[in-house]
Amino acid sequence: MERWNGLTIDAGELREVFERLITHLEQTRGASVTLHEDYFYSMPYPEIYDVTTPPPSPTIGQLTESWANLQGTKDIDATVTFELVWLGDLLKALGHLA
Template sequence: MEPWDGLTIDTGELREVFERLVTHLEQTRGASVTLHEDYFYSMPYPEIYDVMKDPPALTIGQLTESWANLHRAEDGDSTVTFELVWLGDVLKALGHLA
């Protein structure tokens, strides 16, 4: 593998991508979307990114739990970073609708 210096993402561009994707989702699926799966396999952090080692043991995640956590997060300062992980769970499931 080649040396990696990281990926820099402009948050304004990220916002534009989210807006474009949500707009597309609304235009193609309507104002609400039903996800028919709930449980999914997950890999623990930080091992998920260490591809030079054998894959870590899978864990199980739950979309309804990730979505509920996003709605329950009253103290955004303490959970906001992990909320991106929960949102990622939901976004991945939405991406698999296609």
């Protein structure tokens, strides 16, 4: 396996991608989107990124919990990294709608 030096993502470009995708979602699905699944398999961190060992056992995640966590956050400094994970849970489910 090749040595990995990391992936650098420009925040402005990422924002443009989010804007494009949210605009497309609104145009194709409307102002509200219904997710019909709630529970999903989740792989634990940091083992999820170690592909040199057997995969870890999945845990169970819940979309309604991820959404509630995002809605209830008041102190962004305390939870910002977890918020990106919760948002990722929802984005993956939205991507599976297509």
